Amino acid sequence: MSALLKIDGLNKSFGGIKATDDLSLEVAPGEIHAIIGPNGAGKTTLISQLSGMAKPDTGRILFKGRDITGQPAHKRAGLGITRSFQITSLVMELSVLDNIALSLQAREGHSFRFLKPARKVTHLREAGRALLARVGLEGKADMPTKALSHGEHRRMEVAIALGAGAELMLLDEPMAGLGFEESRDMVALLTGIKGQHTILLIEHDMDAVFALADRISVLVYGHIIATGTPEEIRANAAVQHAYLGEE
Helix, strand or coil, X not given: CCCCEEEEXXXXXXXXXXXXXXXXXXXXXXXXXEEECCCCCCHHHHHHHHHCCCCCCEEEEEECXXXXXXXXXXXXXXXXXXXXXXXXXXXXXXXXHHHHHHHHHHHCCCCCCCCCCHHHCHHHHHHHHHHHHHCCCHHHCCCEHHHCCHHHHHHHHHHHHHHCCCCEEEEECCXXXXXXXXXXXXXXXXXXXXXXXXXXXXCCCHHHHHHHCCEEEEEECCEEEEEECHHHXXXXXXXXXXXXXXX
């Protein structure tokens, strides 16, 4: 099976620091591929390059065989690549359903219809309620977004990514700031969409990583030192020395 995402020799430096160092990686369609590594390993820089927010110095990024290295973020989003969690896109004063409906309206390219709010468009509301049901928030559709918990905001972000038709979801630390129960709920949510969407996951919560990932790549000083199944990564002596032994 050909890779959905192929990263070939990616390099990105800031001054004398190599944030990504000849980084190559393939992500298969439908898999959850986790990137782990110590602080400063280059994980967020990698996600920024994949989403189009940062441009690599050298190297190529291929999506479905197409070179997207020079494509800006909005064009990548149009191809089905979404980045979630680092920057929230929620409007706290609106209801939960209004937020989802607005994101669906934007996807349809009808933002010019601001005089006809998304909340009044029947098919957007119906689609929004269906998305909220997928993430376990159907009972909170009419509540103000600001009344929801941090973990529920995270689930709303997943709903927006699903509504955007995400073929590749770049999830940047979805467990950050979550308590035990909220982390458990997020793992259950991502498990539920596993196989239906391809996910590249950056995460420090090792319990979540080993519960979710089909494969794991370990990033140290901008370079991948190992890629394998969770069992292979647990047993890898170099990984134990470089990262897992520190946790």
